[in-house]
Every structure is written in C-alpha cells, then in structure tokens.
Amino acid sequence: MGLTRRDFIKASAAAAAFAAVGVPVVRPKGAQAAEEGITWGKAPCRYCGVGCCVLVGVKGGRIVATKGDPAGPVNKGLNCIKGYFLSKALYGKDRLTTPLIRKGNKMVEASWDEALDLIASKYKEAIASHGPDSVAMYGSGQWTIHEGYTASKLMKGGIGTNNLEPNARLCMASAVVAFMNTFGSDEPMGCYDDLDLGDTYILWGANMAEAHPVLFSRLIDNKLKHPGVKLIDIATRRTRTTKMADEYIAMRPQGDLAAINAIIHVILRDRLYDEAFIKQHVNFKRGKENAPYGLKDKEVFNETPADIKNLTFDEYKVMMKQFTPQWGEKISGIPAKKIEELARIYSDKSRKINSLWTMGVNQHSRGVWVNNLIYNLHLLTGKICKPGENPLSLTGQPSACGTAREVGTFSHRLPADMVVMNEAHRKKAAGIWGIDPNKISSKVGLHTMEMFRAIDRSELKCIWIQCTNPFQSLPNVSRLRKAAEARKAFIVVSDIYPTKSTEVADVILPSASWVEKEGVFGNTERRTQQWFKMIEPPGQAREDTWQMIEFAKRMGLGHLFPYSEKGFYKEMWEEYRKFTIGVGKDLAPYEAYAKVRGLRWPVKPDGKETRWRYTEADDANVKKGEGIKFYKAPDNKANVWFRPYEPPAESPDKEYPFWFSTGRVLEHWHTGTMTGRVPELRRAVSGATIEMHPEDAKRMGIKNRDKVRVTSRRGTIVLPAEINGRGTPEKGNVFTTFFDETKLVNELCIDAFDPLSKEPDFKKCAVKVKKA
Amino acid sequence: MKLIVRPMLLLTAVVSLAFMAPAFADEQPEPNLAADALQSPGNPPVIPHAVKADQDGEACNACHRTGLKKAPPTSHPERLNCTSCHVQGEVKKENMLKKSKGKK
Numbered sequence: 001m002g003l004t005r006r007d008f009i010k011a012s013a014a015a016a017a018f019a020a021v022g023v024p025v026v027r028p029k030g031a032q033a034a035e036e037g038i039t040w041g042k043a044p045c046r047y048c049g050v051g052c053c054v055l056v057g058v059k060g061g062r063i064v065a066t067k068g069d070p071a072g073p074v075n076k077g078l079n080c081i082k083g084y085f086l087s088k089a090l091y092g093k094d095r096l097t098t099p100l101i102r103k104g105n106k107m108v109e110a111s112w113d114e115a116l117d118l119i120a121s122k123y124k125e126a127i128a129s130h131g132p133d134s135v136a137m138y139g140s141g142q143w144t145i146h147e148g149y150t151a152s153k154l155m156k157g158g159i160g161t162n163n164l165e166p167n168a169r170l171c172m173a174s175a176v177v178a179f180m181n182t183f184g185s186d187e188p189m190g191c192y193d194d195l196d197l198g199d200t201y202i203l204w205g206a207n208m209a210e211a212h213p214v215l216f217s218r219l220i221d222n223k224l225k226h227p228g229v230k231l232i233d234i235a236t237r238r239t240r241t242t243k244m245a246d247e248y249i250a251m252r253p254q255g256d257l258a259a260i261n262a263i264i265h266v267i268l269r270d271r272l273y274d275e276a277f278i279k280q281h282v283n284f285k286r287g288k289e290n291a292p293y294g295l296k297d298k299e300v301f302n303e304t305p306a307d308i309k310n311l312t313f314d315e316y317k318v319m320m321k322q323f324t325p326q327w328g329e330k331i332s333g334i335p336a337k338k339i340e341e342l343a344r345i346y347s348d349k350s351r352k353i354n355s356l357w358t359m360g361v362n363q364h365s366r367g368v369w370v371n372n373l374i375y376n377l378h379l380l381t382g383k384i385c386k387p388g389e390n391p392l393s394l395t396g397q398p399s400a401c402g403t404a405r406e407v408g409t410f411s412h413r414l415p416a417d418m419v420v421m422n423e424a425h426r427k428k429a430a431g432i433w434g435i436d437p438n439k440i441s442s443k444v445g446l447h448t449m450e451m452f453r454a455i456d457r458s459e460l461k462c463i464w465i466q467c468t469n470p471f472q473s474l475p476n477v478s479r480l481r482k483a484a485e486a487r488k489a490f491i492v493v494s495d496i497y498p499t500k501s502t503e504v505a506d507v508i509l510p511s512a513s514w515v516e517k518e519g520v521f522g523n524t525e526r527r528t529q530q531w532f533k534m535i536e537p538p539g540q541a542r543e544d545t546w547q548m549i550e551f552a553k554r555m556g557l558g559h560l561f562p563y564s565e566k567g568f569y570k571e572m573w574e575e576y577r578k579f580t581i582g583v584g585k586d587l588a589p590y591e592a593y594a595k596v597r598g599l600r601w602p603v604k605p606d607g608k609e610t611r612w613r614y615t616e617a618d619d620a621n622v623k624k625g626e627g628i629k630f631y632k633a634p635d636n637k638a639n640v641w642f643r644p645y646e647p648p649a650e651s652p653d654k655e656y657p658f659w660f661s662t663g664r665v666l667e668h669w670h671t672g673t674m675t676g677r678v679p680e681l682r683r684a685v686s687g688a689t690i691e692m693h694p695e696d697a698k699r700m701g702i703k704n705r706d707k708v709r710v711t712s713r714r715g716t717i718v719l720p721a722e723i724n725g726r727g728t729p730e731k732g733n734v735f736t737t738f739f740d741e742t743k744l745v746n747e748l749c750i751d752a753f754d755p756l757s758k759e760p761d762f763k764k765c766a767v768k769v770k771k772a
Numbered sequence: 773m774k775l776i777v778r779p780m781l782l783l784t785a786v787v788s789l790a791f792m793a794p795a796f797a798d799e800q801p802e803p804n805l806a807a808d809a810l811q812s813p814g815n816p817p818v819i820p821h822a823v824k825a826d827q828d829g830e831a832c833n834a835c836h837r838t839g840l841k842k843a844p845p846t847s848h849p850e851r852l853n854c855t856s857c858h859v860q861g862e863v864k865k866e867n868m869l870k871k872s873k874g875k876k
Contacts, residue, residue, distance in 0.1 A: 055808060065809075067809055216853060216856070666856060667859060683862070724826065
C-alpha cells in the first residue's frame with residue numbers, strides 16, 4: 001500500500017528538476033562591483049500565498065534591490081513582476097508616518113500616546129457598558145505569525161471575546177472547513193513538488209497564470225520537459241492560463257457542483273473507483289441541505305453532528321445515481337461526453353492527477369461543498385497523499401495559512417486546529433497562555449460578514465482593522481461604508497498607506513511593513529519562512545505587534561506579553577510552538593528558520609520537513625506498514641460527502657441578464673494599495689475594465705474602450721469595456737478586477753455567503769450592462 | 773558488506789544534500805546570501821514596445837529567440853509565460869514594430 005521510501009527518494013530527485021531561470025547566469029563584468037556595499041537578507045515575498053523566496057539588498061538603510069532567490073525551493077530564482085518591483089511597494093510618496101485622530105471631518109496628527117490612550121478608553125467604555133462582545137479586531141492573512149498570535153492572545157485570552165477575524169474569511173474559509181470536515185486537520189497533504197511530479201493537472205476555475213504566476217511557471221516547466229503532461233482548464237472565462245492549457249472546458253457559473261457530481265456518477269457507474277483504498281480509508285456522509293445564503297442579518301446555519309448522516313458505500317452509490325452526465329450537462333454546460341471523459345481521466349491508473357483551485361471554488365455560495373466534491377474525486381480513486389498526485393487549494397495571501405489558519409485568528413478557532421467551542425481546547429490554550437480557562441469565551445464570535453453588518457446595526461461599538469482594506473474589499477460594500485461614514489462605530493485602522501478604509505477611520509495608525517520588522521509567514525504548501533528586520537520603518541511608523549501590546553498595557557493586559565525586548569520574537573515563537581508539538585502540526589525552534597528558506601510542517605523530530613502528509617513514506621506520524629493514514633480524523637478515515645447541486649443566491653434574469661464576476665490581474669495585488677504605488681505596475685495596468693464576450697459586445701454596439709455602465713441590484717459603476725483583451729468571459733458573463741480603488745466594484749457584489757464557511761461569493765451575481 | 777554500505781551512505785548524503793529538505797537545521801551553516809544574490813540575474817527588463825493584451829510566448833520568441841529585428845535575444849526561450857515577468861514599459865518610438873514596412 002502506498003509508496004516505498006525508495007520511490008520517495010526517486011520522486012525527490014525528480015522534484016529537484018525544476019531549475020533556476022533559464023541557463024546558468026553569466027554575470028557581466030562589473031556586476032560584482034556594483035553590488036559591493038549591499039547587505040543581503042532573505043525573506044518571503046510580501047504579496048501572495050505562493051511564498052516566493054526573495055533576496056533583499058540593503059545599502060545605506062534603503063532597499064536597493066530585490067531578487068528572486070536562486071536557493072529558494074519555491075521559486076528557484078524566479079519572481080513574478082510584482083516580486084521584482086517589491087521594494088517600491090514600501091517607498092510610495094504617501095506612506096503613513098504619524099498617528100492621526102479624527103476631529104470632525106479632519107484627521108489631525110497625534111502622538112502614539114494620545115492615539116493609544118484614546119483607543120483604550122473607547123474599548124474600555126464599550127466593554128463596560130455593552131460587554132466584551134461589543135468590540136472586535138479585524139486582521140489579515142498578511143499579518144505575520146507573531147502579529148496574529150498577539151491578536152489572538154489579546155482578544156481571546158485577554159479581552160475575552162472571540163470577535164477576531166482575518167480577511168482570510170473572504171478567501172480561504174471554504175478550504176479550511178472542507179479540510180476540517182474531510183481530513184480532520186487544516187491544510188494540504190501535498191505540496192508544490194506535485195507541480196513538478198504529476199502529469200495531469202485539472203484547474204477548477206483558477207487563472208493560475210495571473211494569480212499564481214510562479215507556480216504556473218513550475219507547471220509549465222514540467223509540461224515542457226515532459227510532453228505527456230496535460231493541463232485542463234475548466235472555467236467561465238478564457239485567460240492567459242487557457243492559452244497554455246491543452247484543453248479548455250467552458251463551464252457555467254455554479255456548474256462545478258453539477259459537473260463534479262456527474263463525474264463521480266460515472267466513476268461509480270463504471271466501477272472506476274479504487275475499492276481497496278475506499279475500504280481502508282474512507283467514510284461516507286451526508287450533511288445538511290437546502291442551505292440558506294446568508295443574505296439576512298443574524299442568519300444561523302450550522303451542520304451539527306445531529307445533522308450528519310452516516311452512509312454505506314452502497315447507499316452513497318444509490319444516491320449518486322440521479323447525477324447523470326446528461327443532468328450534469330444541463331446544469332454545468334459541460335457536454336455529457338466531456339464529463340464521461342473527465343471521469344476516465346480522474347480514474348486513469350496510469351496518470352498522476354492533481355486538482356488545483358483557488359477563489360473560483362472558495363468564493364462560492366456552496367464553496368465547502370465544491371471543496372468536498374473535489375476531495376471525493378481523489379478519495380474515490382485513491383489519488384491522494386502520493387508525490388505528484390494530490391488536490392491543492394491555492395491561497396492568495398502570504399500568511400493566510402501561517403497566521404489566519406495555523407494561529408487560528410478566526411472567530412471560532414484557536415491555534416493548531418483547535419476551536420473555542422471545545423472545552424479541552426480552551427483549557428489547553430489557557431494553559432499555554434497562563435490564564436484562567438474561563439477567560440476564553442466558548443461563544444463563537446462574529447464572522448467577518450456579520451462583524452461589519454453589526455456596525456450597521458450599531459451592535460459593534462469598536463473595531464480595530466490591521467493590514468487589510470475591508471471598506472474596499474467586502475461585498476455589498478456601500479451598506480458597510482455608509483454605516484462607517486455615519487460613525488456608527490469607533491474605527492481604528494493600522495496601515496502603511498491611505499486606503500478606502502483609512503477614509504472612514506477615527507484613528508489611523510502608521511505601520512511598519514515587511515522587512516521593516518522581523519516576522520514569519522506560512523505559505524500554501526505549509527512552508528514556514530522567517531526573516532529579520534532589514535530597514536527602519538519611515539517616520540513614527542511602528543509594527544502591529546507593538547501597537548497591540550501597547551494597547552494591551554493600557555487595558556491592564558500587559559502581563560499577557562511578558563517577552564523580553566531582545567528575545568521578543570524567539571520567546572513568543574517558542575510559546576506559540578507549544579500548540580503545534582505532537583499534534584501533527586509541529587513547528588521547528590525559531591533559530592532553525594533563520595538559516596533555511598523555510599521548512600514545511602510537520603517538522604520531524606530530526607529537524608527535517610514533511611512534504612507529503614498522511615503517508616508513511618514521508619510523514620513521521622505514520623508508522624511503517626501503515627501506508628496512508630488520515631491520523632487527524634476521528635477513526636483515521638477521510639470523509640466522502642454527499643453534496644448535491646443547489647443554485648447560486650442570484651442568477652441572471654430579464655432585468656439583469658449578465659453574470660458578474662470579479663478577480664485578479666497579474667500586475668496588481670488585492671486592493672492595489674501596494675502595487676498601485678509602483679509606477680511600472682500602474683503603467684502596465686492602470687485601472688479596472690469590464691471584460692465582455694465579443695459577440696455580446698457586438699450585439700450591444702459596444703466597442704473596445706467604450707464606457708459601459710454596469711448595474712446590479714446593489715450599485716452601479718462605469719468602466720471601460722475590454723474586448724479580446726487579456727481575458728474573455730464566456731457569453732453572458734462579464735468580468736472585472738477589484739484592485740482599483742477609484743472603482744469600488746464590490747458595491748455590485750451580492751453579500752451572499754457559504755452557509756458553512758461564511759465566505760462570500762464574489763464570483764456570481766446578476767448585472768445589466770449598458771453603453772454609458 | 774561495509775564496502776557497499778559506505779558508497780550507499782555517501783550517495784544518500786549527496787542525494788539528501790541536493791534534493792532533500794535541509795536536515796538538522798541546527799547544524800545548518802549560515803547561508804551566504806551575497807553569493808546567492810550574485811547568482812540571481814536580477815530584474816527582468818520591461819518591454820519598450822507595444823504588446824497585445826493576449827500576447828503569447830511563441831509570438832515573443834519569434835523575434836526574441838534569435839534576435840531578429842534587433843530584438844535582444846532571450847536567455848530562456850523555454851519560459852513562455854513572458855508577461856508574468858516582463859511588463860509593458862514606456863514605448864519608445866524607435867522600438868515600435870515596423871509592421872507597415874513589411875520587411876521580411
């Protein structure tokens with residue numbers, strides 16, 4: 001069963017084949033001289049969840065160069081364009097350099113003491129009259145692990161509320177819930193090596209070429225070296241990824257639910273599954289259906305153990321009979337013949353199959369279900385936990401995994417897969433934090449969507465936002481902006497530049513960013529990467545941990561952070577690390593990370609990293625002879641969930657006939673607050689456009705660059721049309737990007753969310769389009 | 773027996789050095805980042821001519837593989853996702869593709 005250690009070594013050698021950029025570098029004469037006087041440091045890139053290794057050159061207190069790190073195993077010297085211009089993200093002219101306090105319509109300069117005293121007095125006042133659940137903190141998957149840990153300890157262990165959320169709720173929450181309910185532990189079994197080792201890659205609604213360009217280059221490298229490698233792009237829009245794919249399969253929005261169920265139907269009908277694997281490793285379950293869409297405030301939906309029904313394999317097979325390929329075609333638009341073909345590809349014993357997905361699946365009103373269904377494909381065919389053969393959810397932020405997920409800065413989580421609802425978990429956390437277990441509330445806090453709606457309802461009195469830009473990035477954002485502008489809550493924003501969120505703040509705090517402080521990020525493949533402080537932050541800017549701890553002192557909670565000034569990072573790390581030891585999420589001692597380009601957890605007792613979880617070939621938690629063991633699941637078995645098709649919250653109709661989807665572009669990242677300040681990137685892509693299918697545009701008399709008014713039930717916006725540009729949506733679909741702060745496209749998005757993960761669906765709502 | 777074990781061990785050591793994750797992090801040498809930086813080619817040049825929004829790598833390589841029409845030849849023609857690193861910079865007049873002249 002499974003893979004031998006010899007196979008594993010062979011696989012490891014092949015994985016190293018992903019080479020550095022092009023031919024060996026021949027340095028022009030004088031290059032060495034030009035680099036004299038530069039001190040080099042290592043850091044993961046500031047931007048996305050890929051976690052590329054970057055070398056940072058500092059001279060005279062300024063970053064003078066950033067290079068792709070040739071010794072970095074993630075990217076082997078390659079960066080994407082954002083990474084090459086990385087340092088410019090810190091050197092925009094309008095960096096925030098001093099605390100600012102609102103006086104009427106003006107923001108007035110203040111000292112740190114004034115600002116922090118004011119914040120503390122507002123929080124104390126709210127807690128005294130409305131209890132600890134009337135205050136909140138909203139952080140980020142861009143927080144370093146230390147920042148997230150500080151926030152968690154402060155809010156959950158100190159103030160006594162679970163109103164702590166990361167913006168990762170908007171991007172990774174569906175993946176988290178599915179990892180938990182399928183495998184009993186968050187984060188993937190596989191890693192980036194699978195991009196070098198596999199031969200078949202099926203992309204579910206992911207434009208990897210633009211959103212994860214360096215990983216896509218790894219994939220393309222593999223494809224060029226091995227002509228048998230196949231790349232299948234299933235999507236609602238033709239993109240740069242499509243250009244490099246062997247096959248593009250057009251799918252209707254929400255069609256993934258139907259298509260995957262139909263593929264599974266064929267696998268079961270034609271007995272293409274791996275019976276032995278299923279017998280040994282899989283349980284069958286049915287969850288709660290007819291779920292709501294979160295459109296009403298305070299809507300409660302949970303899938304409790306009482307709602308979950310155990311099934312036998314035979315019962316499951318009978319239930320799946322309804323999802324024929326013809327039915328799948330009707331809903332997804334993918335031809336029945338193609339569905340049959342995909343079933344054969346997924347179960348082909350001679351192929352190493354990988355599924356890759358990102359926001360198309362996760363930002364989905366049934367996102368957890370689609371994640372579950374993709375796992376079903378791999379579990380039924382036994383194509384999982386093997387080098388070159390795994391499902392992989394790609395993350396979008398540099399430490400969505402390390403901070404939001406591993407530290408657990410969600411309103412229901414504690415570090416290392418623990419949750420606040422579980423008494424034993426609260427006790428363990430309290431033990432490590434040195435506090436009374438009763439201090440940690442068992443009540444799940446407000447999730448992101450409810451947190452901001454609670455401002456509008458005047459139920460949340462104070463919120464502190466760090467390292468993210470919710471008043472641009474949340475769906476149906478006008479409702480939330482109006483509430484903030486009406487000063488319904490006291491809003492603190494820590495950031496490095498003025499943003500759409502600092503616009504509505506009562507206090508703005510200037511933060512240190514990236515290598516202006518020491519930190520640790522955790523990327524998509526469980527790789528933990530550390531860096532040292534290399535330059536001073538500008539003006540009075542201070543790092544977020546300092547801000548939080550100074551606030552804690554004013555709240556009488558300074559004792560929670562007893563670390564020495566000199567040993568601060570190490571001491572906090574070693575405390576946090578206690579959560580991870582012996583539970584299959586083991587992190588290494590702090591010093592270990594200083595010397596290497598990251599380690600993938602669980603780190604083994606001998607200091608080595610783990611590339612593939614749950615397999616005896618590589619995971620120290622699986623004993624010899626056990627093969628594959630899902631040891632974090634209750635009975636060591638993973639769950640195959642029955643998840644039917646349910647429609648999206650809003651579909652096109654006569655009045656609003658187009659599907660509307662939002663997404664990313666290669667040159668910009670998130671709400672563009674950093675990349676928008678890099679002249680090269682701004683020049684390359686200066687603003688949002690609305691992409692349309694050429695036939696739709698022609699029918700409506702819209703030409704390229706014509707101004708077009710796009711209107712949903714929630715808002716309206718004028719954008720230039722882009723036809724036959726970088727991407728082409730399928731007929732009846734329009735697409736835009738969300739980075740442009742002069743165009744708040746999220747006003748149009750519906751605030752519907754997945755009932756299990758509470759992650760909103762930014763990819764589907766109905767709009768009308770008119771020439772402006 | 774020993775005769776076989778020793779080369780095997782050596783092989784294992786080499787394999788692990790080259791391909792495996794760094795073992796025994798405590799015993800890891802301090803990395804020489806300056807030397808690594810010298811091995812890195814640095815920033816990719818921006819593109820000083822017009823590029824189609826849906827440009828693909830083969831089209832770039834038509835000139836940049838060999839240096840046709842005075843285009844700087846690429847050191848890495850195998851990387852086809854050109855625009856993931858090279859973006860449109862300022863367009864210089866002399867670099868405009870002279871399509872109209874139809875020079876072959």
